[in-house]
Amino acid sequence: MCRFEIETKDGRSAARAGTIKTDRGVIYTPIFMPVGTAATVKGVHFSELEEMISAEIILANTYHLYLRPGTDLLEKAGGVHSFCGWEKPMLTDSGGYQVYSLGKSRKIFEEGVEFQSHIDGSKHFFTPESVIDIQRKIGADIIMAFDECTPYPCEKDYARSSMHRTHRWLDRCIEQFDRTEDLYHTEQTLAPIVQGSVYPDLRKESAEYIAGKNADINAIGGLSVGEPIDEMYAMTETVNSILPEDKPRYLMGVGTPENLLENISLGIDMFDCVMPTRNARHGLLYTNQGIINIKNSKWAEDFTPIDDESTASTSRLHTKAYLRHLFLSKELLGPQIASLQNLSFYLQLVKKARHHILAGDFSGWKDKALKIYSQRL
Template identity: 50%
Template sequence: MKFELLKTSNAYAARAGLIQTDHGPVETPVFMPVGTRGTVKALTNEELISASASIILGNTYHLYLRPGMDVIREGGGLHKFMNWHRPILTDSGGYQVFSLAHMRKIEGDVTTFRSHIDGSLHTLSPEKSMEIQRMLGSDIVMVFDECTPYPCDYATAKESLTRTHRWERLSREAFDATDPLWGHTQALFAIVQGSVYEDLRMESAAYLTNLDFDGYAIGGLAVGEPKAIMYELTGKVCQQLPAEKPRYLMGVGKPEDIIHSIARGVDMMDCVLPTRNARNGTLYTRRGKINIKRAEFSKDFSPLDPECPCPACQNHSKAYLHHLYKTGEITGLRLNSLHNITFFLQLVREARQSIQEGRFSKFYENFCQTYPMEEDHSAKNAASRERRRKS
């Protein structure tokens, strides 16, 4: 993998770059649709390509459980198995183990967990995560790490960071000790952790930079902390990471989070939000998000977003999309999903173009003035989680 930094913004830290992989180029900044189980839900590969998706994600945990590595091996790796010939990034499985905390146990460097599918017992470790991702054949491999929840006290975050750094070092050693299986090169990205504590984040960025990974991710944000903290830490971590390596903010997010992150120096982002929310009737437009389920759209024959090139906007009205959703038609879920993915990809493409043309400041400030920002409920949600934990 090769990364080339092409242009930076004068007033902000935004940057345009190019990642070269054996499966093709990825122009950055880039939003990466999430294909958890080898597919972006409700969409075909052809539809993703028509929406200009240049790279998608696969999920190590889910693909390991089903269809399993025997099937992936016989299928010739994940690219061939799902017939996707553009780049793929796979996560390490660490986040899923974190999110299933009630079903796992950590002993040393091995995490034992029960499958959410059938309750069967499995293990993950840095070495096994690398073995699985070698078998999957993704272009970008993520180290095995531990994601801390929010809120998280300092002592717990410190202990977790020590463990994560050990796991990342072991991931690097296991990755370097093996070769790609499917005839193309693979890159390995580190993950900066440290919860919401700036000194831990700086420590993590410095430690991992010294290990010289192919790229650097920022993990453990967008897990419920206030937006202001997420934005501040993202900017400070990006300042500490090497300029010549790509930067990936994991699990982000909403349109405003994406644009704010680009302004702070992030190159890559991913989130299940566009397709998940689409299936729940939440659609994103230049004027903010709308809930297509609402009765007010039952006789609204205008397009969802006149500036969007997707089939839902070009060929159908809000009234029709409302009708499809209310009647439970699968076509509605597909059109909604294709629209949201197209909107996110187009928004990031426009941000990239503005960086290249030296007008990101104007683009960013116009977005902040015109896009309705959602209320930040992080404090209330964190308090609710803490009450549930104590009860």
């Protein structure tokens, strides 16, 4: 069970600062979760996540861990925390989005989803029940219900039938969760997911259904899949007006620094996204001065720190010229330093948002921060 307490609300928006208490530690919201798909955040050591970036929770993925190394091995290891050495809270996505992204390699039925492994082409079948069993063996603190993530654009009739299937799958997830037990002496929390594509009436219906389950955490899925940003914000606002105020709200797979700040102002508490590390590997950096493409020639003779306000010591120690050299030389250290910078920036961003919510000046700070953090240098 997760216990959520709201400390302060912003007077000019729906933003709030709170705490989520789990058996493995306290999470201060709003929070960004670095994505550790296969029980590792690409290019970043756990000690760096803890000591340099102060990450409080990371995300791993059921689909990937099920295929490799396999849940039987994880159970023998004592769960994913023992296996990888991360001692703080962890969340596992149910694999619904990964199955969706397989496209023609999967078939959706009422019973579940048949899919082919991206590793060796072998066939597998996920049901709501099996996904709960898999996540029990993985042992994350927060586990997600099995859902179908609809694409964008999506016909309304399909979005409706998919949403209702997600609701039926949720009921099966809850039944399986209730008749099984935690395996590693720490209590797990099951989070349902709101769907409905970009149709306000469907989002409203789904949010009402999910709210009725009285879960300790509620998630919003099916956004950040190609829809216009304004529609993402509109759907988030619609859903948040219905989801219980006294429970954390998790917006899945979002997004840019601008997306985080705008959705925090709409009442979102939790985020995850591969963007910080994925963009870092291509040389795109988020800094406290703005956005940098470190491969550009303008940085060739820039001997100033990558970001002298970063919590990542590597960003204060190394220069832009040096980091550019690493990328052009295809040295592995380049993407590592860039990943630390971007994750540091994202974690700093939500911590600053929390600080300003507590201080009572979030909305004014957000407007100024958006102008700085979204500019290309």
